[in-house]
Amino acid sequence: MAIVKTNTPTTEHKAQELSLKEFMDSAGDENVNSLFKRFNGGTYMACHVSFYEATGIWIPELVPVFQKMDAMASLGEPIKPKELSR
Numbered sequence: 309m310a311i312v313k314t315n316t317p318t319t320e321h322k323a324q325e326l327s328l329k330e331f332m333d334s335a336g337d338e339n340v341n342s343l344f345k346r347f348n349g350g351t352y353m354a355c356h357v358s359f360y361e362a363t364g365i366w367i368p369e370l371v372p373v374f375q376k377m378d379a380m381a382s383l384g385e386p387i388k389p390k391e392l393s394r
Contacts, residue, residue: 317357321364328369351378 350358352374360366 317361319361319364321362323360323364323366325366325368328367331365331367351381353378 353371356367356370356374
């Protein structure tokens, strides 16, 4: 499992902070979609940090969401609602 090793990740790309809406508006872009195939496994925050390091894109709205999801996963609680887990 990947873990976040630093609270101050760096990137060689031009750093840009996007809102979730701005990112979703570009999510169909082939370059963005191809990046998702590179990140698999680990924590949600580690994925967010890796995505930033690879692209320079940081989405601050996702930080509290991913932190909560990581906490739930570490406790063994299901992320998916029970009704949808069938």
